[in-house]
Amino acid sequence: xxxxxxxxxxxxxxxxxxxxxxxxxxxxxxxxxxxxxxxxxxxxxxxxxxxxxxxxxxxxxxxxxxxxxxxxxxxxxxxxxxxxxxxxxxxxxxxxxxxxxxxxxx
Numbered sequence: 001x002x003x004x005x006x007x008x009x010x011x012x013x014x015x016x017x018x019x020x021x022x023x024x025x026x027x028x029x030x031x032x033x034x035x036x037x038x039x040x041x042x043x044x045x046x047x048x049x050x051x052x053x054x055x056x057x058x059x060x061x062x063x064x065x066x067x068x069x070x071x072x073x074x075x076x077x078x079x080x081x082x083x084x085x086x087x088x089x090x091x092x093x094x095x096x097x098x099x100x101x102x103x104x105x106x
Contacts, residue, residue, distance in 0.1 A: 032055050033056050033061075035053045037052075038050045045071060046069075047070045048070075051065070051067075052064065052065045052066075064084060066082070067082040067083075069081075075094055077090075077093075079091075
């Protein structure tokens, strides 16, 4: 292969990784009619992110919403993600004094 074919192959791989469909070069994503994102971090251990997108697909309107709350307390970490389709809660507890000299995660 020549140098230029290698460059083009690498570019195609990067575009596919980013989510672009290189088999349909003239296809474009729908324009967002409305979007906003709010991020807040009241202290070093807490973060809140809220986002909403509204797009028009043909005659229909698509709506996406996501709320993400993170809280870290040293041994206890909480992550709560809510979307318009589902929700997920992750709680991690890593006790430091449960076993001396060993790392324990529950």
